[in-house]
Amino acid sequence: RCCGSSKGSGEKERTLGVIKPDGFSGNYTERIKEVIVEYGFNINKEMVIQLDEELAAKFYAEHSSKSFFSSLIKYMTSGPVLVMILEKENAVAHWRDLIGPTDAGKAKLTHPQSIRAMCGVDLEKNCVHGSDSHQSAEREIAFFFKETPSDEAVEKHDEL
Numbered sequence: 589r590c591c592g593s594s595k596g597s598g599e600k601e602r603t604l605g606v607i608k609p610d611g612f613s614g615n616y617t618e619r620i621k622e623v624i625v626e627y628g629f630n631i632n633k634e635m636v637i638q639l640d641e642e643l644a645a646k647f648y649a650e651h652s653s654k655s656f657f658s659s660l661i662k663y664m665t666s667g668p669v670l671v672m673i674l675e676k677e678n679a680v681a682h683w684r685d686l687i688g689p690t691d692a693g694k695a696k697l698t699h700p701q702s703i704r705a706m707c708g709v710d711l712e713k714n715c716v717h718g719s720d721s722h723q724s725a726e727r728e729i730a731f732f733f734k735e736t737p738s739d740e741a742v743e744k745h746d747e748l
């Protein structure tokens with residue numbers, strides 16, 4: 589590894605986990621949180637939020653040209669979601685493993701232990717979200733949560 593830093597064993601990573609409207613309204617939240625804790629994640633911050641079309645479209649901007657986009661936005665705005673910052677070593681990859689493949693219908697066959705197999709329905713209504721890389725995780729966390737240290741830095745700067 590580069591630079592002799594302390595990277596490696598014990599170093600925490602963050603990812604964004606979202607319990608989507610079907611999971612939240614289907615009362616899967618407690619079960620999913622049990623799994624999260626069981627697998628050693630720390631839930632750093634959490635927030636229940638009702639997305640409007642604008643926020644949902646921004647969050648899924650990379651899919652804006654896809655045929656399923658409008659349906660996806662309708663789904664994501666159909667009820668409240670629970671957004672969480674999940675932290676552990678290798679959090680991004682571990683959370684993606686735990687939620688399973690995008691298509692919840694297929695997940696039931698190929699990854700029966702996954703969260704999407706447990707509470708998802710199909711390729712769209714798949715119950716949970718997980719960031720797909722370290723970079724998207726940090727971007728998505730910043731999208732939903734104000735990061736206190738930089739806020740403080742800005743306020744301090746303003747006071748001077």
Ligand code: IDP
Pocket residue numbers: 651656660689690711712713714717718720
């Ligand atoms: P991911 O959530 O597993 O990373 P992405 O390809 O980033 O999958 O897609 C984002 C979300 O869009 C999926 O979780 C799912 O809800 C929805 N989605 C993806 N592909 C399709 C599709 O082909 N039809 C309908 N919905 C889809």
